[in-house]
Amino acid sequence: xxxxxxxxxxxxxxxxxxxxxxxxxxxxxxxxxxxxxxxxxxxxxxxxxxxxxxxxxxxxxxxxxxxxxxxxxxxxxxxxxxxxxxxxxxxxxxxxxxxxxxxxxxxxxxxxxxx
Amino acid sequence: xxxxxxxxxxxxxxxxxxxxxxxxxxxxxxxxxxxxxxxxxxxxxxxxxxxxxxxxxxxxxxxxxxxxxxxxxxxxxxxxxxxxxxxxxxxxxxxxxxxxxxxxxxxxxx
Numbered sequence: 333x334x335x336x337x338x339x340x341x342x343x344x345x346x347x348x349x350x351x352x353x354x355x356x357x358x359x360x361x362x363x364x365x366x367x368x369x370x371x372x373x374x375x376x377x378x379x380x381x382x383x384x385x386x387x388x389x390x391x392x393x394x395x396x397x398x399x400x401x402x403x404x405x406x407x408x409x410x411x412x413x414x415x416x417x418x419x420x421x422x423x424x425x426x427x428x429x430x431x432x433x434x435x436x437x438x439x440x441x442x443x444x445x446x447x
Numbered sequence: 448x449x450x451x452x453x454x455x456x457x458x459x460x461x462x463x464x465x466x467x468x469x470x471x472x473x474x475x476x477x478x479x480x481x482x483x484x485x486x487x488x489x490x491x492x493x494x495x496x497x498x499x500x501x502x503x504x505x506x507x508x509x510x511x512x513x514x515x516x517x518x519x520x521x522x523x524x525x526x527x528x529x530x531x532x533x534x535x536x537x538x539x540x541x542x543x544x545x546x547x548x549x550x551x552x553x554x555x556x557x
Contacts, residue, residue: 336490372549373549374451374538375491375536375547377544377545425490435493435496436493436545437493438490440489441488441489443488
């Protein structure tokens with residue numbers, strides 16, 4: 333399978349714990365995006381990378397959130413001191429630098445539940 | 448403010464019937480308008496991408512239209528199938544950023 337993959341698919345944690353998610357984009361895709369989606373809503377932009385550089389961060393990305401893409405390939409999203417409001421689906425997408433409309437290809441998501 | 452609004456919020460149709468989903472967008476400067484299909488618990492999958500010069504775009508039984516003057520788009524599904532049950536999300540694109548609507552939840556009954 334050469335699509336975007338995310339791990340884990342599901343994560344249940346207790347409030348206050350730290351969690352880390354991983355995204356493996358389509359190989360050769362320069363851009364990698366993180367989104368958060370809550371029930372009944374569309375995805376909301378969190379941050380994106382071009383290669384290893386984090387170029388933009390949303391105001392939704394509080395100080396408890398950090399994302400990395402150390403070698404310009406896979407990316408991790410860490411949430412520290414989780415809160416119940418962090419419960420959501422976290423989606424990763426990748427796109428080529430050039431190409432029609434910079435079409436973004438999404439992974440299956442990681443569903444986080446904070447108890 | 449960049450935003451995308453969709454209607455209806457939910458829709459139930461019988462298998463084999465057609466349906467049309469609506470989208471109003473306020474995205475500036477406008478790059479393109481996209482429709483995604485999202486199955487429950489999965490990531491969105493692209494159906495169509497249209498620039499302002501394209502009025503219509505088809506992908507199998509899915510046909511999207513775009514009116515750049517009124518900033519409206521529609522997604523028409525022909526001869527619906529049970530597998531069409533999903534959320535259909537309209538997305539406005541500007542300067543590389545995507546703005547998602549809340550989606551229309553479509554349920555196809557046998």
